[in-house]
Amino acid sequence: MLEIRDLSAGYGHRHVLEHISLKASEGEVVGIIGPNGSGKTTLLKTITKVLEPISGTVLIDGTNVNEMQSTQIAKKVAVVSQVISINFEFTVEDIVLMGRTPYIKGSETFEDINIVRDAMEKTNTLFLKDRLITQLSGGELQRVIIARAFAQNPKILLLDEPTSHLDITNQIDILNLVKNASRKGMVVVAVIHDLNLAAYYCDKICLLQDGELISTGTPEQVLTSSNIERAFNIAVKVIPNEITNSLYVIPVLEPLHETLH
Amino acid sequence: MAKPGKSVILILALLLIAAIISNTAIGSTSISPDITTKILVAEIINGALDITEKIFPSVTAKILMANPFIDKTWTDSQEVIITDIRLPRVLLAALVGAALSTAGCAMQGLLKNPMADPYIIGMSSGAALGASLAFMLLLPVQLLSFIGAVITIFVVYNISKIGGKVPVDTLLLSGIAVGSLLAAFTSLIIFISHSPHQIIFWLMGGLWTASWDKVKITSVMIIFGILVLYRFAWSLNVMLLGEEQAQYLGIHIEQVKRYVLVLSALVTAAAVSVSGIIGFVGLIIPHIMRIIVGPDHRILFPASTLMGAVFLVLCDTFSRTIIDSVELPVGIVTAMFGAPFFIYLLRKRRQSLYA
Numbered sequence: 057m058l059e060i061r062d063l064s065a066g067y068g069h070r071h072v073l074e075h076i077s078l079k080a081s082e083g084e085v086v087g088i089i090g091p092n093g094s095g096k097t098t099l100l101k102t103i104t105k106v107l108e109p110i111s112g113t114v115l116i117d118g119t120n121v122n123e124m125q126s127t128q129i130a131k132k133v134a135v136v137s138q139v140i141s142i143n144f145e146f147t148v149e150d151i152v153l154m155g156r157t158p159y160i161k162g163s164e165t166f167e168d169i170n171i172v173r174d175a176m177e178k179t180n181t182l183f184l185k186d187r188l189i190t191q192l193s194g195g196e197l198q199r200v201i202i203a204r205a206f207a208q209n210p211k212i213l214l215l216d217e218p219t220s221h222l223d224i225t226n227q228i229d230i231l232n233l234v235k236n237a238s239r240k241g242m243v244v245v246a247v248i249h250d251l252n253l254a255a256y257y258c259d260k261i262c263l264l265q266d267g268e269l270i271s272t273g274t275p276e277q278v279l280t281s282s283n284i285e286r287a288f289n290i291a292v293k294v295i296p297n298e299i300t301n302s303l304y305v306i307p308v309l310e311p312l313h314e315t316l317h
Numbered sequence: 318m319a320k321p322g323k324s325v326i327l328i329l330a331l332l333l334i335a336a337i338i339s340n341t342a343i344g345s346t347s348i349s350p351d352i353t354t355k356i357l358v359a360e361i362i363n364g365a366l367d368i369t370e371k372i373f374p375s376v377t378a379k380i381l382m383a384n385p386f387i388d389k390t391w392t393d394s395q396e397v398i399i400t401d402i403r404l405p406r407v408l409l410a411a412l413v414g415a416a417l418s419t420a421g422c423a424m425q426g427l428l429k430n431p432m433a434d435p436y437i438i439g440m441s442s443g444a445a446l447g448a449s450l451a452f453m454l455l456l457p458v459q460l461l462s463f464i465g466a467v468i469t470i471f472v473v474y475n476i477s478k479i480g481g482k483v484p485v486d487t488l489l490l491s492g493i494a495v496g497s498l499l500a501a502f503t504s505l506i507i508f509i510s511h512s513p514h515q516i517i518f519w520l521m522g523g524l525w526t527a528s529w530d531k532v533k534i535t536s537v538m539i540i541f542g543i544l545v546l547y548r549f550a551w552s553l554n555v556m557l558l559g560e561e562q563a564q565y566l567g568i569h570i571e572q573v574k575r576y577v578l579v580l581s582a583l584v585t586a587a588a589v590s591v592s593g594i595i596g597f598v599g600l601i602i603p604h605i606m607r608i609i610v611g612p613d614h615r616i617l618f619p620a621s622t623l624m625g626a627v628f629l630v631l632c633d634t635f636s637r638t639i640i641d642s643v644e645l646p647v648g649i650v651t652a653m654f655g656a657p658f659f660i661y662l663l664r665k666r667r668q669s670l671y672a
Contacts, residue, residue, distance in 0.1 A: 101561075106564045126564070140559065140562070144557045146611070146612060150554075150613060154566060157567055158567035
């Protein structure tokens, strides 16, 4: 269980997040949406204590992250960022084994190797085991990074635009993986840019604008045309998507003032 | 978990032992390899017995009864040449090569920069200025160059520190800036000095002042520094993914940076203080080993250490034997041999070998 209470954070004197409170429970996929620069990534950094909050608290299973060592946090929280490029010729197995970093003292044990193998099986990357990480496609690479996150045995999985730069098949592939992990009891918090994917995959959505949480709730509650217009400054129509039984957000591609009439 | 890793290390270790023995045999007075080996083995036995005698006198007495000594088939002067002149020199070459190569490997990993070598953040300039001052003021060169290197790294580190963090780019740039400043002072000293040759020779790097004292002092620092650096192999691996990623995996990146810098500085300063500025070893050997064993520092570190040692032992022997009664500065030899080989590897690979 992840709980954020009245959190403000930023860099130096510049506040990026103001008074954020939210909860995410086991089995729940919480989507964070909002325009660029609204503080989504900062929020993830603060949850993992990579960035110290200015005020407020982050609780992981009831424990304040400020009282946790960074290895303890890494055992509870795994982060998957945007597709990163790795230019060093590690094998896929080496990269996944890096997920065991908070656990390994000295050298890896058989247990570590088993967990790594298990994580690769779950993400369908076991067949890539001995391939060099530099030779993978974007989709394969991201599945390996998710395997690395699973190898951390986390309670909470944070994703920062995990599907940007991926084709549609890989986007769905990655999000299905994440959804499955949440069904098996993980807390998932994901920054997602694609509002339609967010509507489909998330149980709960938080809409950020200029560092403030302007709406929280189910996709139906949050993804209203007025909310989206307010946050993104673009006119949209939100219609029910009967094929997926969720919502469909369509931007109205004319200047805002003309479409209001 | 690089698969060929362990066997490469074993081969390199054997290669190093072979290089030490064979290169001790080579020199202006010819002493055959088997006599060299016998003298070395006899020396090791004597040394071991000296130590055990202090700890277990009774056991040693029994061993002495069995007379484990090798029959002395060599002359005293041969023994002096081998044990007092050539062996310390070969060992010093191995230590310096190991130090520079390991420190270079650490700096390349830490800075994620293929241009990085042990000297990149100004250590060599600091050592050079220290040595130049020592030559001018007739002070101990080894001590002053060591101090020069250590002070430089301390200054560079603190210049780069912003709010408790040391951004790698800033570190690199402030190292270059401080290095240039110190190099200017060194040039000034050379310019006004009455005997600039000494300084210039020192800057080229060489091992002609090798002695057992130097081996003893530097071996402690270098071996200790290298072994502790190995402990950061995994952290450096993870940091190659990016600092933010490493933090998410629970690594204290600033702590790792501090330790790796201090340890690299220690072994480099120890090496430079006895050998001058030997270039190239710390830049190229880690690259060559990275091509062979991959980027995993758990294998790359020991491979670089051993290869650096082998390489400098060979280069030093070449530099002291190629021209009769003249010693070339070994820095010239390292570059003349290493650079073409490295260019060959680069071409053969036909792809970028680094980020």
